[in-house]
Amino acid sequence: MSQLEIQNISRVFPGKKGTQTQALTPINFNVNENDFVTILGPSGCGKSTMLRIIAGLDHPTTGQVLLDGKRITGPGADRGMVFQSYTLFPWLTVEQNICFGLREKGMSAAEQKERSSYFINRVGLKGFEQHFPKQLSGGMQQRTAIARALANDPKILLLDEPFGALDNQTRLLMQELLLGIWESAQKTVLFVTHDIDESIFMANRIAVFSARPGRIKTEIKVNLPHPRHYTVKTTPEFMELKAVLTEEIRAEAIAAEQR
Amino acid sequence: MKPTQHKFFEFRPLQPIHPRFKWVLGLLFFIVFIAGWAIFTLGGFVSPTFLASPMAMLEEGYLLFTEYNFIHDIGMTVMRVLVGFILACLVAVPLGIAMGTFKFVEAFLEPFVSFCRYLPASAFIPLLILWAGVDEKQKILVIFIGSVFQIILMVSVIVGNARKDLVEAAYTLGARSKGIVHRVILPGAAPEIAEILRLVLGWAWTYVIVAELIGASSGIGHMITNSQSLLNTGQIIFGIITIGIIGLISDFAFKAVNRRLFAWSNL
Numbered sequence: 001m002s003q004l005e006i007q008n009i010s011r012v013f014p015g016k017k018g019t020q021t022q023a024l025t026p027i028n029f030n031v032n033e034n035d036f037v038t039i040l041g042p043s044g045c046g047k048s049t050m051l052r053i054i055a056g057l058d059h060p061t062t063g064q065v066l067l068d069g070k071r072i073t074g075p076g077a078d079r080g081m082v083f084q085s086y087t088l089f090p091w092l093t094v095e096q097n098i099c100f101g102l103r104e105k106g107m108s109a110a111e112q113k114e115r116s117s118y119f120i121n122r123v124g125l126k127g128f129e130q131h132f133p134k135q136l137s138g139g140m141q142q143r144t145a146i147a148r149a150l151a152n153d154p155k156i157l158l159l160d161e162p163f164g165a166l167d168n169q170t171r172l173l174m175q176e177l178l179l180g181i182w183e184s185a186q187k188t189v190l191f192v193t194h195d196i197d198e199s200i201f202m203a204n205r206i207a208v209f210s211a212r213p214g215r216i217k218t219e220i221k222v223n224l225p226h227p228r229h230y231t232v233k234t235t236p237e238f239m240e241l242k243a244v245l246t247e248e249i250r251a252e253a254i255a256a257e258q259r
Numbered sequence: 260m261k262p263t264q265h266k267f268f269e270f271r272p273l274q275p276i277h278p279r280f281k282w283v284l285g286l287l288f289f290i291v292f293i294a295g296w297a298i299f300t301l302g303g304f305v306s307p308t309f310l311a312s313p314m315a316m317l318e319e320g321y322l323l324f325t326e327y328n329f330i331h332d333i334g335m336t337v338m339r340v341l342v343g344f345i346l347a348c349l350v351a352v353p354l355g356i357a358m359g360t361f362k363f364v365e366a367f368l369e370p371f372v373s374f375c376r377y378l379p380a381s382a383f384i385p386l387l388i389l390w391a392g393v394d395e396k397q398k399i400l401v402i403f404i405g406s407v408f409q410i411i412l413m414v415s416v417i418v419g420n421a422r423k424d425l426v427e428a429a430y431t432l433g434a435r436s437k438g439i440v441h442r443v444i445l446p447g448a449a450p451e452i453a454e455i456l457r458l459v460l461g462w463a464w465t466y467v468i469v470a471e472l473i474g475a476s477s478g479i480g481h482m483i484t485n486s487q488s489l490l491n492t493g494q495i496i497f498g499i500i501t502i503g504i505i506g507l508i509s510d511f512a513f514k515a516v517n518r519r520l521f522a523w524s525n526l
Binding site: 092 | 424425427428429430431432433434438442443446447449521523524526
């Protein structure tokens, strides 16, 4: 059985003067435990809406999402999320940010400290425990956000274009960091992006979204071996996938532009 | 590369000036102002009945402290402001937070509070004298009425503008309503709430003087009305300046405390 089951999810946003915007047409999609799935699509295609519905931050108009067979009705600690915008609490230090969810669970201070220091090391932020978010670069803030989500030990990690606001070099390093964590820790990951390279490099499976109203146009398996090194991006297999996806996405981007 | 140099003066839009020059310029205006005042009064352009000279003013001020126990008046005024202001904070801050957080509380209270906000506190003085007499209660009530509605509204706006993305992030970390309010909305709003309290405290200083102009037997405002009947413009001006200085000190103190408490928001 799949860990995450998306059943007939659609979302209609009411607009001005009774008009309606169909953001998602009914979507059916399953994610297996410990799978790394990227959702690739042009901007405004509804891929973020789907992620927000899974997180419980938005409600579907029709359909339901099941996590381990249980219907999702609202947000919860079992689904960690990393947002594109910087959402660290500015009044808390790196360490306190990472402990936010742990404290909410009522974990003892000693245990919190131990977990946070493990994840601070894991994302390479040792020495920055007592820094405030404003004292960190964008990349470091997103690393903290990843650590904060992982420290909570969610069943599934949802990432909504987490590296979208970072410069290209930082972005590549962050991809390697996240992939490395996934390869060693094994976790179900759903990663939304509009970057083709990113979607191939990280994923076992890519779901390509159509332009709005969003639906899953195709699913592509990525059979590149793990652990993946950044040099995989120049292999013929990678290039072949990239060529296919470029065509797929181009058609959708044109459709989105002409809407 | 050459280090950037602050030129002392440059006639260009938005051009920063040397920090020391800024100080000097600020001070210079005070000197110009006092010099102008001295020329007008000492030069005989205005009669001393209407405007005392700076020296006469200082002299009167000295007498106020030595002969008329002015320190007691200052103490009374400060006490009234603090009690009225603190009471207003105790009522208004929790109410404002409740209004900003819960939309049904806002819908219930906001129209009434918005209406009350435009009722001039000083116009209540005759009523308050009727209700509470001419003692401390009345003066404290003036400050309370003048501050409480302003604080409620401004706090509710600040709290209502809490960053939605942080609230969502907290939800995905397992927070419930209580955690959202205590650990996200309040800490995020705290620096701005402290700022508006500083602002309103400044207004409270003007309310207290108005309250003391009528039916008071002590306080800086009372001293000013007394001096008016004696045509002692030196004392009046000294009283006004005293209020200004006390207000400035409390403002600086408030600012310093805010900066310490909310260091993260100034990073």
